[in-house]
Amino acid sequence: MTDELQHPRDSVTPNDPQPDPSPDPERKVRSVGERLPLIDGPDKVTGRAKYAGDLAQDALVGRILHGRYSHAEIVSIDTTEAAALPGVVCVLTGEDTTQPYGILPIAMLEYPLANGRVRYRGEPVAAVAAIDAATAAKAISLIKVEYNELPAYYTAEEARAPDAVQLHESRAGNQERDVHFELGDTEAEFANSDLVVEESYQCAEVNQVHMEPNAAVAEFDPIRQHLTIWPSTQVPFYGHLIFARCLGLEKGQVRVIKPFVGGGFGARTETLHHEVICAHLAKATGSTVRLTTSREETFITHRGRPETQVNLKMGMNKDGKLTGLASEVVQRGGGYPSYGIVTILYAGTLMYGIYDIPAVKYDGYRILTNTPPCGAFRGHGTVNVRFAIENLMDRMSEELGLDPFEVRRKNLLVTPTYTANDIMVNSYGLPECLDWVQKESNWDERIKNLAPNKGLGMACAHYVSGAAKPVHWTGEPHAVVNLKLDFDGAITALTGAADIGQGSSTMVVQCVAETLNLDASQIKLMANDSDHTPKDNGSYSSRVTYMVGNAALDAARSMRQILAEAAATLLDAKSEDIEFDGTLFRVAGSQDPGIEYMDVVVEALKDEGTITAKGTFSTPVSAQGGRKFRGSAVGPTMGFSYSAEVVEITVDPDTSQVTVDNIWIAHDLGFALNPLSCEGQIQGSAWMGMGQALSEETRYHNGLLISGNMLDYRVPTMVESPPMDIKMVESIDPNGPYGAKEAGEGSLPSFIPALANAVRMATGVRMTETPITPDRLHEARARYEREQANNVAAE
Amino acid sequence: MNSVLQMTVNGRPRADVVADNMLLVDYLREVCGLTGTKIGCDGGECGACTILADGGARLSCLTLAHSCAGQVIETVEGQATRGELSAVQSSFHEKLGSQCGYCTPGMIMTSESLLRTNTNPTEDEIREALGGNICRCTGYIKIIESVQAAAEIINASREAAE
Amino acid sequence: MEVLPEFKLHRPGTLAEALKIRGSLDEARYISGGTDLLANIRRGLTPTENLIELSGLSELQRFEADADGLHIGAAVTLATIGNDPAIKQDYAVLAEAANAVAGATHRAVATIGGNLCLDTRCLFYNQSQWWRDSNDGCMKYEGEICHVVPTSKRCYAAYSGDTAPALLVLNAEIEIAGPDGSRRVPLDDLFNDDGIDYLTLAPGEMVTMVHLPAASKSKTASSYTKLRIRDSIDFPLAGVAVRVTQENGKVTALDAAVTGTNSTPIRVTGCDAFVGLEFDEEQGQKFAKLVQKQTSPVQTTTTKPQYRRRAVTAMSKTLTQNLLQALSA
Numbered sequence A: 001m002t003d004e005l006q007h008p009r010d011s012v013t014p015n016d017p018q019p020d021p022s023p024d025p026e027r028k029v030r031s032v033g034e035r036l037p038l039i040d041g042p043d044k045v046t047g048r049a050k051y052a053g054d055l056a057q058d059a060l061v062g063r064i065l066h067g068r069y070s071h072a073e074i075v076s077i078d079t080t081e082a083a084a085l086p087g088v089v090c091v092l093t094g095e096d097t098t099q100p101y102g103i104l105p106i107a108m109l110e111y112p113l114a115n116g117r118v119r120y121r122g123e124p125v126a127a128v129a130a131i132d133a134a135t136a137a138k139a140i141s142l143i144k145v146e147y148n149e150l151p152a153y154y155t156a157e158e159a160r161a162p163d164a165v166q167l168h169e170s171r172a173g174n175q176e177r178d179v180h181f182e183l184g185d186t187e188a189e190f191a192n193s194d195l196v197v198e199e200s201y202q203c204a205e206v207n208q209v210h211m212e213p214n215a216a217v218a219e220f221d222p223i224r225q226h227l228t229i230w231p232s233t234q235v236p237f238y239g240h241l242i243f244a245r246c247l248g249l250e251k252g253q254v255r256v257i258k259p260f261v262g263g264g265f266g267a268r269t270e271t272l273h274h275e276v277i278c279a280h281l282a283k284a285t286g287s288t289v290r291l292t293t294s295r296e297e298t299f300i301t302h303r304g305r306p307e308t309q310v311n312l313k314m315g316m317n318k319d320g321k322l323t324g325l326a327s328e329v330v331q332r333g334g335g336y337p338s339y340g341i342v343t344i345l346y347a348g349t350l351m352y353g354i355y356d357i358p359a360v361k362y363d364g365y366r367i368l369t370n371t372p373p374c375g376a377f378r379g380h381g382t383v384n385v386r387f388a389i390e391n392l393m394d395r396m397s398e399e400l401g402l403d404p405f406e407v408r409r410k411n412l413l414v415t416p417t418y419t420a421n422d423i424m425v426n427s428y429g430l431p432e433c434l435d436w437v438q439k440e441s442n443w444d445e446r447i448k449n450l451a452p453n454k455g456l457g458m459a460c461a462h463y464v465s466g467a468a469k470p471v472h473w474t475g476e477p478h479a480v481v482n483l484k485l486d487f488d489g490a491i492t493a494l495t496g497a498a499d500i501g502q503g504s505s506t507m508v509v510q511c512v513a514e515t516l517n518l519d520a521s522q523i524k525l526m527a528n529d530s531d532h533t534p535k536d537n538g539s540y541s542s543r544v545t546y547m548v549g550n551a552a553l554d555a556a557r558s559m560r561q562i563l564a565e566a567a568a569t570l571l572d573a574k575s576e577d578i579e580f581d582g583t584l585f586r587v588a589g590s591q592d593p594g595i596e597y598m599d600v601v602v603e604a605l606k607d608e609g610t611i612t613a614k615g616t617f618s619t620p621v622s623a624q625g626g627r628k629f630r631g632s633a634v635g636p637t638m639g640f641s642y643s644a645e646v647v648e649i650t651v652d653p654d655t656s657q658v659t660v661d662n663i664w665i666a667h668d669l670g671f672a673l674n675p676l677s678c679e680g681q682i683q684g685s686a687w688m689g690m691g692q693a694l695s696e697e698t699r700y701h702n703g704l705l706i707s708g709n710m711l712d713y714r715v716p717t718m719v720e721s722p723p724m725d726i727k728m729v730e731s732i733d734p735n736g737p738y739g740a741k742e743a744g745e746g747s748l749p750s751f752i753p754a755l756a757n758a759v760r761m762a763t764g765v766r767m768t769e770t771p772i773t774p775d776r777l778h779e780a781r782a783r784y785e786r787e788q789a790n791n792v793a794a795e
Numbered sequence B: 001m002n003s004v005l006q007m008t009v010n011g012r013p014r015a016d017v018v019a020d021n022m023l024l025v026d027y028l029r030e031v032c033g034l035t036g037t038k039i040g041c042d043g044g045e046c047g048a049c050t051i052l053a054d055g056g057a058r059l060s061c062l063t064l065a066h067s068c069a070g071q072v073i074e075t076v077e078g079q080a081t082r083g084e085l086s087a088v089q090s091s092f093h094e095k096l097g098s099q100c101g102y103c104t105p106g107m108i109m110t111s112e113s114l115l116r117t118n119t120n121p122t123e124d125e126i127r128e129a130l131g132g133n134i135c136r137c138t139g140y141i142k143i144i145e146s147v148q149a150a151a152e153i154i155n156a157s158r159e160a161a162e
Numbered sequence C: 001m002e003v004l005p006e007f008k009l010h011r012p013g014t015l016a017e018a019l020k021i022r023g024s025l026d027e028a029r030y031i032s033g034g035t036d037l038l039a040n041i042r043r044g045l046t047p048t049e050n051l052i053e054l055s056g057l058s059e060l061q062r063f064e065a066d067a068d069g070l071h072i073g074a075a076v077t078l079a080t081i082g083n084d085p086a087i088k089q090d091y092a093v094l095a096e097a098a099n100a101v102a103g104a105t106h107r108a109v110a111t112i113g114g115n116l117c118l119d120t121r122c123l124f125y126n127q128s129q130w131w132r133d134s135n136d137g138c139m140k141y142e143g144e145i146c147h148v149v150p151t152s153k154r155c156y157a158a159y160s161g162d163t164a165p166a167l168l169v170l171n172a173e174i175e176i177a178g179p180d181g182s183r184r185v186p187l188d189d190l191f192n193d194d195g196i197d198y199l200t201l202a203p204g205e206m207v208t209m210v211h212l213p214a215a216s217k218s219k220t221a222s223s224y225t226k227l228r229i230r231d232s233i234d235f236p237l238a239g240v241a242v243r244v245t246q247e248n249g250k251v252t253a254l255d256a257a258v259t260g261t262n263s264t265p266i267r268v269t270g271c272d273a274f275v276g277l278e279f280d281e282e283q284g285q286k287f288a289k290l291v292q293k294q295t296s297p298v299q300t301t302t303t304k305p306q307y308r309r310r311a312v313t314a315m316s317k318t319l320t321q322n323l324l325q326a327l328s329a
């Protein structure tokens, strides 16, 4: 597979032919490029789909006791009363869960139940399994915990203070990681720039609010010492490793089955404590335990986007050319590492890959604080930095009297290329994205005729299509897909890719069907059962379409070859001359009556029996980034998606409330394997950007999450959600499956700065904070008006 | 306090011994085994638990089971008849009104109740009717399109019947 | 599954039955649509051993107009009120306020009685049991101090019903029934400026009826606007109802009321000053000042109180101007 990949290090112009040609419009049956409804849609619309909390209604009920302090030593836990309560089957504390875990092998500092110390308010300290929910709740209320409070830090600044108590022994200065690099000479570039501006940006912490609260069901067979678990996760495989590790089992004694999952958006790209606790309870009771959590508990588990301070310095010449970019990023990471190291690295490396900037400097700091741990959230690492950069670009364009579109065009990459930090850039549809949104929004006219209180803003963004290096480096391929063909003629695709609503299962079916020239309805799919399906790293960093899609193609090609050989035997021809039109196999160009598919299957199975065709995908070394600085392995990808957005808004003069009237988005996704679901992804991500831009933020009172409900954490409702005009730009990536790249993240980061830029146009105020809530904007406008008045007075 | 609760659920008359303090959502999920009805929040804030009581949309997480004694309850599981998806269900499937599917049962039931009283809702009426149903995946656009498509199907089949 | 505290549910069919049940119990709460009460009970707030359901009381379903005006039973739903053509026509402010409550699915069961009597709200109160325990509760429930105004002797939880200001500007009266008989009072008398004792109802009393005076013959316009971040579900950060009449370009009557800013809905006093005047920019400013002086939000929501006050002030003025403009047109 690897040798088929195109990458510019080998040949600077990406050359045809692609690994598989674009879908042939002449084909009778087509799968890719079709608006195919999701293959599991019928289950979802009928209520048949089972999510973790829907399983095993007769199981024992698990429940967690959450600590009441932000930072404290646990002096003692008295569980006697709880354990004595009739109906309680077991009570566990940190003493029973002594193996730490964590998504990054170098940062396993979290315990399923706190190990002698709590580091954020709400951290699990004990758990019970009982015969019913009422008993479990009662038992929790009977557990007595004695604490010794420690000083707690709710901002990165407090935690970084020289005399601050360390949260973790191994993390000096409460710093999870600092990252520094400079490529090119930024100060020299600034010195020669026509305009250099510095500005600070502050983004509030946001949460994924996947609609399904966290849940798991675990079954332990004490005789075979075997765990089966159904967790609400995006990464069943990482869970597998962690369950084995924490429970002291061999990996072979664990089976992970991912049920339907109600969203994730990154919160579930790591194994969460409720899953491990549920597994522990199952093992301790030797039975089946169901652990569902409340919305508040799900909020407190967090793993959202950190509160971030971005200090930027950027240089631009009169013609709009960017000269240099220096950024300092400080993230309030919460009590445990989670993905923190990756987040702070992404925040730096993803300054690259979208524009050509001669010199870039980065200083990133990931800080541990006494708040719930932050993790990977859609647009992981790039969102807040992109907000700052695109916002500042807009300001500098304005100061130089330049059109914001022209400024972006001035800084386009010449592709294919490697960026200064060794990231491969192949397909690059950003120019087309810019053209489309400018034209479709009628920007040039619209901007001239804006009514009062209306504003128009634009911005761009990009995102990776899978991290080129996996979290756990094992030397295995990034993705494996197996196809099983049996006596019934059915082809079953077996994949470990975790469909969490984004449609990955449908994508696999489409890639296989297209390659085999079968109808999608002829392909069956089995996903995410570790006893049956090949391992997959999981659904994160938008890796699935690119990597699993390619593995599916690879497997389907092998299967096609097997069928062609069988047909060749029957037709007494060479396999490369065999043609399949979806119904009949023939020798190409011949007038044969043709052989039925089933007859070829029978021939193929002769002597062989059930056939398994396997496909893999691995990223070539040349896509994995260089070694120019420590951590440069985070950021490299096989391909970036690109997006450009225009947002039109109205600001209420009395209340400063922002209403989004229209959105135009162009998203370069390489190739739309399924335009229906790609649209859904783009709409969903831009809309989620709107939430962060306007209304969403977590709030704490001394570390206690105030906004742990869906009234105070304001996910937009249907009433104020805008229509969108979408263009899927198809740049046909040379290595993507049928040219496809990422579709579900890249349109989130561009929304936020586009909105802020529109606010500037509507009100004169340049917001450097998110979310732009009415109270924030109101205050900023008052300040701005005072300044304007003072300026007038001064003149 | 337990007593016998009688109601019709998805066309079947039931009688169960149910506690006074049991929420309708828990009754449906745990007593009836109808887990299609979802729980997305800690009470009244997301719409995932919406069911129909005597044809009207209700939040089953803010309703006591006993308050519905004698009523006709419908859940998402009862919408398909003889293996055929309802107009709302098939539209949510075809138009991708459902991504992860977790908000979907609530969305479908709320839409169903809207379309039973108003087969030609404007876009604003759809938005208003579904305003209390939160979806985190779709950005709502395809949900609105699904409801509109369902309205078309319903109207077309009415016209055909006339 | 959510475990609610144990209680007995009573489902009477008539008012007399309800009062009789109530009379036989030491302690009980009334429940109508339950959209406020059950959300609170689920969080361990407002504990009770007996719930008496009012939705089934035939008397409370009354909804009719006669020469005296309009009579709305306390169990009439907000959906019914918000969609009623006559209310939309003659009491627009009430229809708008009713339609601004929560989301459509809530309004299908939420009642006008429940909306008037809904519990006051605060960031430190509308939280889970675990949350409040971790914060040592507060004066309103299971605690000693107020976290919003720590030096305070009272609770400032915000009254957050949308329909109260609308009914106030319509000069509604309510009927109250209890163990000691029934009485009819101006709606103003239902409320008390205290986050804990926010209603004046005696134990066992309930609101049974809302009476609105017959629609005025003169040219009247009324409307409600609500400050909230999202356009559905959100409680009011503030809300203002205004009713004006105008003749020959001069104001002949002006009523305004505000919700969401204090522990009680506020009837804006001093509006008589505008009678006989043209409501120009200057008068508009004066009116805004009145509103500003009489509203005093504190940090009971995540949105800043200063902002809520400024915004409601500006909204009040614009709303009044728009209504007068519509009347002139």
Ligand SMILES: Cc1cc2nc3c(=O)[nH]c(=O)nc-3n(C[C@H](O)[C@H](O)[C@H](O)COP(=O)(O)OP(=O)(O)OC[C@H]3O[C@@H](n4cnc5c(N)ncnc54)[C@H](O)[C@@H]3O)c2cc1C
Pocket (backbone or CB within 6 Å): A711, B043, B044, B045, C029, C030, C031, C032, C033, C034, C035, C036, C037, C038, C039, C054, C074, C075, C078, C100, C101, C102, C103, C106, C109, C110, C111, C112, C113, C114, C115, C116, C117, C118, C119, C160, C161, C162, C163, C205, C206, C207, C208, C233, C234, C235, C236
């Ligand atoms: C997500 C969400 C959003 C909401 N948003 C809003 C909003 O924007 N605006 C708003 O105003 N409300 C809102 N609410 C609260 C609630 O839905 C409404 O206030 C509703 O009108 C309450 O009516 P109900 O009949 O459901 O009251 P219930 O919950 O039944 O009762 C509320 C209170 O009033 C008492 N009560 C009920 N009826 C009577 C009576 N006849 N006499 C005396 N006491 C009585 C009860 O004992 C209880 O204390 C929201 C609720 C939720 C869950």
Ligand code: SF4
Pocket (backbone or CB within 6 Å): C121, C122, C123, C124, C125, C138, C139, C140, C141, C145, C146, C147, C148, C149, C154, C155, C156, C157, C195, C300
């Ligand atoms: S205002 Fe003070 S006393 Fe009242 S609920 Fe809020 S914190 Fe408690």
Ligand code: FES
Pocket (backbone or CB within 6 Å): B038, B039, B040, B041, B042, B043, B044, B045, B046, B047, B048, B049, B050, B059, B060, B061, B062
């Ligand atoms: S579960 Fe009922 S509204 Fe959220």
Ligand code: FES
Pocket (backbone or CB within 6 Å): A211, A262, A263, A501, B097, B098, B099, B100, B101, B102, B103, B104, B134, B135, B136, B137, B138
């Ligand atoms: S489809 Fe996932 S929440 Fe709506």
